[in-house]
Amino acid sequence: MKRLTLDDIFAEDDELGLLPDSASSMQHGQSTRRTGLDLLEQVSRFYEDHDRLPDAQAEDHDEMCLAAAWYRAAPAPSPAMKEADRLGLLARSTRPSSSLPDWRNDQAFMNAPQSLEDIFSDDDDLEMDTSIFSLRHSSPAAERAVPEHQANITPCANFQDYAALFEAVQQEISSGIRKAKRVRKNQILEPAEGDFFIRNGLIAYVAEKYEKTYRHGDREHRLRIVFSNGTESDPLMSSFRKSLTEDKTARFISRIGLGPLAGSETVTNATGTIYVARSLSEVPAIRNLRRRLHKIGVTSGDVRRRVADARNDPTFLMAPVEIVATHTLVNLSYRKVEDCLHRFFAPSRAILHVRDRMGKLIYPKEWFLLPVELVSQAADLIQKGTLHLYEYAPHQQTISRKNTSQ
Structure with a gap:
């Protein structure tokens, strides 16, 4: 790409009248006259549209630039401009005094401290809103996910x-x-x-x-x-x-x-406990089934400790539970007892899902739609070693002895 020379630069039209008249005339007299006439024409059209001259302090950028060029050219117009001034704008165009406020007269400057003693002795601006130190939209760390x-x-x-x-x-x-x-x-x-x-x-x-x-x-x-x-x-x-x-x-x-x-x-004499829990969840789909929906579980420890963290455990539907029945086991495998109960009542297993604390969808398999009395009956049969002789009828919600005569 060709680099511009000074002659190329001065040959361009000075639309805003930024070049000194002497320099412009010396290099391109005809161009300067043409530029002055163009400027006069633009200001004349502005005057006819707004009934005033352009304002050098206007917020509109185009008006501000037009005014800057006009008030630079108007004090020393060319003969061609005087002849073409049909509205007499050159006669009434005087450069306006600056309307910008002097920063030295600003009140803040007048009250500025004069020494370090003035700065340290002035505590009027040190007051602050103490509410910014209060946590309003987050829980304390000690309460989070504990x-x-x-x-x-x-x-x-x-x-x-x-x-x-x-x-x-x-x-x-x-x-x-x-x-x-x-x-x-x-x-x-x-x-x-x-x-x-x-x-x-x-x-x-x-x-x-x-x-x-x-x-x-x-x-x-x-x-x-x-x-x-x-x-x-x-x-x-x-x-x-x-x-x-x-x-x-x-x-x-x-x-x-x-x-x-x-x-x-x-x-x-190793012992365990069968427990039946009822969910206290406020989720409508679970709350509506509260009287019939029960979790069947087995633990070897304290049942209260087992359910203490229910609100953080998808196994308990991420909600507190109420223990409605417990049954003690003696000399039985806890894991086998739980599997046996879940298989026995499988036709009444509830199809539920819940999201854990990480947002993952979980389908707990330990919840059943049945009366708590049936779990107690099955627990007694397990302890006696006779549960295999009985069968569960989900529609009638009964446990009856199998018919072995056939």
């Missing part, structure tokens, strides 16, 4: 049932029958009922791997861990797994043969 149920370590009420197991495992480690293998960081562990671990210097026995729950949208097991010092805890399996991989002294105690040394069924 579960009501935490896997705390508590005394084991029936530790006498497990004491012999810990003694036997200790002897088998000493004799070499069992090996204590180091748990590597990031190792994938799948604790099973009857497994032994060493955590924080204590032997930890997985007494139960029972009721499933949800965490971050994924199906999760809860464990019952009994420790060799007479305490127990009920963490989620993922939490227990993490505690092992983060403990540099953690060890997995090898199994004997094809399976665990002892499952929960072999522990004398």
Whole structure:
């Protein structure tokens, strides 16, 4: 692209009259005369349209530029401009005095401090609205996503049932029958009922791997861990797994043969609880079914602790629950009892869905549309070992003995 020279620049029309008259005339006299006549014509048309001359302080940019050019050219018009001035605008065009206020007369400038002492002694502008320090649209961090149920370590009420197991495992480690293998960081562990671990210097026995729950949208097991010092805890399996991989002294105690040394069924008088819960959710679809909709679950711990965090658990429909019935089990596998009850009442299973705290859609399978009395009847039959002799009629909502004569 060709670069412009000074001659090219001065050859262009000075539409706004920015070039000095002498310089323009010296280089392009005819062009200057033509520009002055054009300017006069523009101002004349403006005067005819608005009945006034253009204002140099106008908000309109075009009017402001026209006025700037006019008041620059009007004091020294060319002969051609005087001859063409049909409205006599040159005679009444005097450069207006600046109407802009002088900043030195501004009140803020007049009150400006004159020294550092004036600045530090003036506290009139230091007052502020203290409401900006109050949180109005967010909850305190201590109240955010804090579960009501935490896997705390508590005394084991029936530790006498497990004491012999810990003694036997200790002897088998000493004799070499069992090996204590180091748990590597990031190792994938799948604790099973009857497994032994060493955590924080204590032997930890997985007494139960029972009721499933949800965490971050994924199906999760809860464990019952009994420790060799007479305490127990009920963490989620993922939490227990993490505690092992983060403990540099953690060890997995090898199994004997094809399976665990002892499952929960072999522990004398091991007890569990069947519980029936009613949802207190205010969701209309659930609230309308409140009298007939029940959750059937089994836990080996305190039922109140199991349901304490119901409002954060999709298994409980993300809402508090009311326990309407409980039934104690003796010498039975908790996991098998729960599966048995769910299969027995499967024709009355409620099709529900709820979104967890991560927004994932969950379909809990532990809720049934039936009277609570039927669960109590089935629990008694399970304890007697005779549930297999009965059948459930969902339409009649009854449990009756099977007809074996056919």
